[in-house]
Amino acid sequence: MSSEKRSNDSQEVSDASIKRQDTSTKGIAQIKAEYIIPSTGPAQTRNEAIDTEEQPSDRMLVETGGGKGKGKKKRGQNKNRDNRQTKEENPLCPKFLQGNPESRGTQPCPFGDDCKFVHDVQLYLSTKKPEVESQFFKECPVFKSLGYCPMGFKCRFLGSHLNKDPLQLVQLESSERAKLYEANHEVNHISSDQKLDLVKKRFLFEKSEQVLEIIDALQRGASEGKNEEEKPKSDEPKAPQVLQREEEQRLRRDRQRELYNQYKDTRYFASEKKKLDLHHKKIVSPLTTVGNLPYRRLMRKLGADVTYSEMALAVPLIQGTNSEWALPKAHVSEYPGFGVQIACSKAWQAAKATEALAAHTSQVSEVNLNCGCPIDLLYRQGSGSALLDNPARMIRCLNAMSYVSGEIPVSVKIRTGTKDGHPVAGLLARRLVNETDVAAMTLHGRSRAQRYTKNADWDYVVRVAEELRSCEDEYDREGRQRSQRIQFVGNGDVNNFEDWYAHVNRSDAIDSVMVARGALIKPWIFEEVDAQQHLDKSSTERMDILKDYIQFALEHWGSDEYGVAQSRRFFCEFMSFFHRYIPMGICEKYPVQLNERPPNWKGRDEMETMLASPDASDWIKLSEMFLGKAEENFVFTPKHKSSSY
Numbered sequence: 091m092s093s094e095k096r097s098n099d100s101q102e103v104s105d106a107s108i109k110r111q112d113t114s115t116k117g118i119a120q121i122k123a124e125y126i127i128p129s130t131g132p133a134q135t136r137n138e139a140i141d142t143e144e145q146p147s148d149r150m151l152v153e154t155g156g157g158k159g160k161g162k163k164k165r166g167q168n169k170n171r172d173n174r175q176t177k178e179e180n181p182l183c184p185k186f187l188q189g190n191p192e193s194r195g196t197q198p199c200p201f202g203d204d205c206k207f208v209h210d211v212q213l214y215l216s217t218k219k220p221e222v223e224s225q226f227f228k229e230c231p232v233f234k235s236l237g238y239c240p241m242g243f244k245c246r247f248l249g250s251h252l253n254k255d256p257l258q259l260v261q262l263e264s265s266e267r268a269k270l271y272e273a274n275h276e277v278n279h280i281s282s283d284q285k286l287d288l289v290k291k292r293f294l295f296e297k298s299e300q301v302l303e304i305i306d307a308l309q310r311g312a313s314e315g316k317n318e319e320e321k322p323k324s325d326e327p328k329a330p331q332v333l334q335r336e337e338e339q340r341l342r343r344d345r346q347r348e349l350y351n352q353y354k355d356t357r358y359f360a361s362e363k364k365k366l367d368l369h370h371k372k373i374v375s376p377l378t379t380v381g382n383l384p385y386r387r388l389m390r391k392l393g394a395d396v397t398y399s400e401m402a403l404a405v406p407l408i409q410g411t412n413s414e415w416a417l418p419k420a421h422v423s424e425y426p427g428f429g430v431q432i433a434c435s436k437a438w439q440a441a442k443a444t445e446a447l448a449a450h451t452s453q454v455s456e457v458n459l460n461c462g463c464p465i466d467l468l469y470r471q472g473s474g475s476a477l478l479d480n481p482a483r484m485i486r487c488l489n490a491m492s493y494v495s496g497e498i499p500v501s502v503k504i505r506t507g508t509k510d511g512h513p514v515a516g517l518l519a520r521r522l523v524n525e526t527d528v529a530a531m532t533l534h535g536r537s538r539a540q541r542y543t544k545n546a547d548w549d550y551v552v553r554v555a556e557e558l559r560s561c562e563d564e565y566d567r568e569g570r571q572r573s574q575r576i577q578f579v580g581n582g583d584v585n586n587f588e589d590w591y592a593h594v595n596r597s598d599a600i601d602s603v604m605v606a607r608g609a610l611i612k613p614w615i616f617e618e619v620d621a622q623q624h625l626d627k628s629s630t631e632r633m634d635i636l637k638d639y640i641q642f643a644l645e646h647w648g649s650d651e652y653g654v655a656q657s658r659r660f661f662c663e664f665m666s667f668f669h670r671y672i673p674m675g676i677c678e679k680y681p682v683q684l685n686e687r688p689p690n691w692k693g694r695d696e697m698e699t700m701l702a703s704p705d706a707s708d709w710i711k712l713s714e715m716f717l718g719k720a721e722e723n724f725v726f727t728p729k730h731k732s733s734s735y
């Protein structure tokens with residue numbers, strides 16, 4: 091990929107030759123006339139809608155019981171998605187993946203002849219789907235990067251690591267494989283025994299039990315204290331029942347004091363945890379569905395310093411659900427600088443999920459509480475942005491997390507508020523300083539109600555950052571000494587290096603900014619930040635980026651039938667953002683804003699036109715260039731109906 095400054099094509103075309111079309115309307119990207127495909131009707135743009143809010147993943151719908159029943163029609167969500175997976179007709183027994191277990195000296199299949207899967211490798215190969223015909227991968231990409239292929243005979247690129255006579259899989263020497271593994275493996279795997287302990291409720295949430303008792307007692311104390319203040323004082327002698335009640339209250343207060351002292355003595359201060367340094371770091375937002383491990387690995391390769399897991403729900407984590415525990419997994423290149431984000435509605439959920447995470451994952455730089463998610467399903471349950479309306483509960487969650495997370499720092503991501511015109515983030519910042527030990531806060535400059543309709547309010551983001559700093563100063567002046575400055579990260583509408591620097595440099599109170607859609611549409615955005623210039627990537631360079639994505643996807647999901655189908659599906663989800671890139675060279679006015687839509691346009695070459703297609707069937711065609719022909723019944727409907735804008 092070239093980071094050379096390119097000439098802007100606009101200079102090459104004289105003004106006189108540009109037959110301007112009327113694209114100067116607000117919200118419409120300005121494309122040079124020669125790239126516009128003339129429309130027959132009234133002014134036409136490629137897409138009608140604007141960006142919709144984050145959507146629940148299919149996993150979330152299952153785990154929260156959402157998506158069942160009638161429910162209201164969700165804005166922008168494709169509820170009738172049919173992303174079915176095909177299954178192999180005669181699946182090979184997992185014990186035979188790498189060949190006959192007995193001849194390799196490993197444990198035989200415990201089901202023997204009764205096994206419902208195929209044991210005869212020759213038979214399996216005779217019914218297996220043909221090899222993938224990829225224009226980009228002439229040999230198995232996973233074998234090439236690992237020195238062996240974990241999918242063995244099931245691999246759809248098997249030809250490149252199969253000896254036909256005798257029938258045997260090829261692999262590199264173990265020392266070479268070990269070297270490759272060192273730089274390329276996944277971390278934060280929970281073992282099946284650990285998962286089973288959670289499923290069977292055998293995991294002892296000892297720290298959570300401790301902190302929840304304290305938090306409950308403090309909360310009860312606070313509400314009893316309030317009631318007592320309201321009672322009028324009287325000099326009359328007290329009845330024995332009253333005296334007894336008072337004595338009970340006194341004992342409870344003593345117990346609370348004792349618990350509080352215990353809390354003070356045992357709690358972790360931010361300074362006792364791993365240091366979280368986000369200052370001027372290049373940060374990619376947590377992104378449900380699209381922010382999967384292969385995408386984050388790609389972003390690391392393209393210069394990101396900090397990445398976050400997709401949002402994991404606390405309750406299924408506590409219950410040991412497989413799909414939820416897949417989310418904290420990361421590529422080794424992501425650590426340090428990898429955060430796990432959780433969503434929950436109550437302190438017990440926050441504590442237990444965090445305690446399990448701290449016990450079962452080793453490479454996590456921060457645990458982040460999502461207090462910004464607008465999804466109705468979670469909001470109705472009191473999670474995500476619902477916590478903005480209940481700051482006391484948010485603080486209990488954060489303190490519980492801090493108590494149990496050991497040396498992992500805790501952070502929080504919020505929005506301006508839930509309603510338009512009622513921002514609460516400033517007050518929250520004050521409470522975070524005074525009442526919690528959070529190491530960082532991220533503020534997305536929009537309310538829940540606003541979704542993506544208006545621009546993020548960066549003036550407000552800056553005011554909150556400054557409010558945070560003045561609270562920290564007050565705190566210090568009172569001699570209470572915060573252990574370390576809370577890292578403040580702003581978020582919203584960062585789409586190019588100019589936005590990035592403008593926001594990062596606007597106030598010393600801001601440590602950095604977080605990028606979401608901008609990094610999906612233009613994954614090389616941090617390369618621009620480093621080069622401090624707009625980079626106009628050719629279609630060939632963009633295909634190389636997609637090739638890397640597919641490489642990482644196959645390494646993550648596998649190169650067998652299942653893995654190829656998963657890679658194709660998530661490739662298409664990625665394309666639902668990636669296709670929105672409008673190259674600088676075809677623009678009349680640059681940079682293009684995130685909410686600007688182009689009129690129908692054609693690229694500088696055929697591939698560029700194809701890469702910009704908003705049609706999901708073209709994304710499938712692109713996937714076929716990397717992954718071979720899609721199944722006849724492969725259908726893809728993006729999660730965001732109007733994912734284009």
Ligand SMILES: Cc1cc2nc3c(=O)[nH]c(=O)nc-3n(C[C@H](O)[C@H](O)[C@H](O)COP(=O)(O)O)c2cc1C
Pocket residue numbers: 143144145375376377378379380400401431460462463503534581582583584604605606607608
């Ligand atoms: C597809 C998609 C998925 C998202 N998933 C999450 C998520 O899991 N957790 C989260 O805190 N925010 C999530 N967000 C919100 C972003 O992190 C970010 O706050 C928001 O998009 C504003 O940033 P932007 O203007 O740079 O896109 C998601 C946004 C998008 C577009």
